Amino acid sequence: MPNISQILSHAEAxxxxxxxxxxxxxxxxxxGLLQSKKALSAYDLIDYLRVEFDEAPPPxxxxxxxxxxxxxxxxxxxxxxxxxxxxxxxxxxxxxxVPQFLICDDCGSVAEIGVKKNVINTLQxxxxxxxxLLKSPQLELHCVCQDCAERAA
Amino acid sequence: MPNISQILSHAEAxxxxxxxxxxxxxxxxxxGLLQSKKALSAYDLIDYLRVEFDEAPPPxxxxxxxxxxxxxxxxxxxxxxxxxxxxxxxxxxxxxxVPQFLICDDCGSVAEIGVKKNVINTLQxxxxxxxxLLKSPQLELHCVCQDCAERAA
DNA sequence: GAAATTATGATACGTTATATCATCCACAGT
DNA sequence: ACTGTGGATGATATAACGTATCATAATTTC
Numbered sequence: 001m002p003n004i005s006q007i008l009s010h011a012e013a014x015x016x017x018x019x020x021x022x023x024x025x026x027x028x029x030x031x032g033l034l035q036s037k038k039a040l041s042a043y044d045l046i047d048y049l050r051v052e053f054d055e056a057p058p059p060x061x062x063x064x065x066x067x068x069x070x071x072x073x074x075x076x077x078x079x080x081x082x083x084x085x086x087x088x089x090x091x092x093x094x095x096x097x098v099p100q101f102l103i104c105d106d107c108g109s110v111a112e113i114g115v116k117k118n119v120i121n122t123l124q125x126x127x128x129x130x131x132x133l134l135k136s137p138q139l140e141l142h143c144v145c146q147d148c149a150e151r152a153a
Numbered sequence: 154m155p156n157i158s159q160i161l162s163h164a165e166a167x168x169x170x171x172x173x174x175x176x177x178x179x180x181x182x183x184x185g186l187l188q189s190k191k192a193l194s195a196y197d198l199i200d201y202l203r204v205e206f207d208e209a210p211p212p213x214x215x216x217x218x219x220x221x222x223x224x225x226x227x228x229x230x231x232x233x234x235x236x237x238x239x240x241x242x243x244x245x246x247x248x249x250x251v252p253q254f255l256i257c258d259d260c261g262s263v264a265e266i267g268v269k270k271n272v273i274n275t276l277q278x279x280x281x282x283x284x285x286l287l288k289s290p291q292l293e294l295h296c297v298c299q300d301c302a303e304r305a306a
Numbered sequence: 307g308a309a310a311t312t313a314t315g316a317t318a319c320g321t322t323a324t325a326t327c328a329t330c331c332a333c334a335g336t
Numbered sequence: 337a338c339t340g341t342g343g344a345t346g347a348t349a350t351a352a353c354g355t356a357t358c359a360t361a362a363t364t365t366c
Contacts (some may be wrong), residue, residue, distance in 0.1 A: 021313085021363090023313070023314090025313085058317080059354070060356085061313090061314055065313095065314090082352080100279075102285040105288060116275065122268070126253070126267075126268050127294065130266045131264070131298065132264055132296040132298050133296055133297045134295075134296055135294075135295040140233070141276075142232075143285040143287055144285065145286075174343080176344070194322070195322070210345075211345090212322080212324085213324075213326095214344090217345080235321085
């Protein structure tokens with residue numbers, strides 16, 4: 001696993017290639033997500049920026065930055081948890097299947113898994129039979145991680 | 154499709170059988186969801202109660218009632234949309250597969266579908282391989298309904 | 307170096323949800 | 337009837353998440 005500064009360089013190059021700009025502020029938000037290794041809310045990130053960088057950006061700015069990072073596929077938005085997480089494939093060069101997220105309801109840890117294509121296809125078929133169009137096959141699943149399951153036991 | 158008062162009687166009987174009590178207030182919240190035929194937020198329901206029944210319950214009460222109705226499987230909570238919807242099988246007697254929800258991001262309409270058991274199993278296996286436990290295989294999918302898709306076209 | 311574009315800040319507010327403590331109500335046992 | 341008990345609801349305040357609007361700063365481009 002590459003270290004954070006390598007990931008940042010990679011992300012920066014990727015943005016430049018797409019004609020966008022990974023600014024210092026955007027880098028700091030991304031760094032926060034990479035360091036925490038779990039999903040954070042926008043307000044968690046504001047706290048992080050205050051503590052680590054003595055910044056106090058308004059929510060507006062942080063949400064804008066998170067939107068930007070999502071657009072660049074550096075970060076995923078987890079609607080189910082109202083949180084944001086660094087893409088686990090952030091430093092890969094190849095394209096990926098649509099990510100599926102497992103969110104631990106207890107501790108907030110997030111695992112990103114792939115599922116077989118035919119599962120998604122079956123799902124998509126069911127959706128279309130109901131007269132709907134799937135906007136995004138990105139699933140977010142309520143889970144409990146092993147650590148929390150053991151702690152509870 | 155049974156009418157609303159039939160559904161209410163059925164729900165009331167179901168609660169009684171489980172040793173719980175479908176009070177008038179709870180009935181009115183359920184009625185609101187049944188009438189609207191779509192997902193409503195807790196605050197939508199407060200508005201509904203004010204308009205239809207000249208009540209002004211605090212959010213606390215409405216959330217409590219929604220929790221109760223969820224426990225009784227009369228209502229489903231859609232975390233993805235922060236809304237609540239009457240269970241479409243509310244008046245059936247038989248057990249059901251775990252519901253899957255299609256949420257129109259434009260108009261908020263919700264379809265409830267079943268998916269084949271093996272799809273869920275496959276998913277569950279992937280989750281377990283990642284060291285997580287699936288708390289609920291209830292999926293909520295971001296969709297666009299046919300009406301909205303046509304309107305946009 | 308002025309104009310245009312991009313990025314960020316300030317302020318205020320809207321929406322969703324919960325914490326805490328108080329009150330009401332129905333019903334059981336005496 | 338009296339009372340205690342548990343279930344149900346209300347009142348109040350506030351937390352957490354998110355957005356609208358307008359202003360300002362920084363960067364690029366000509």
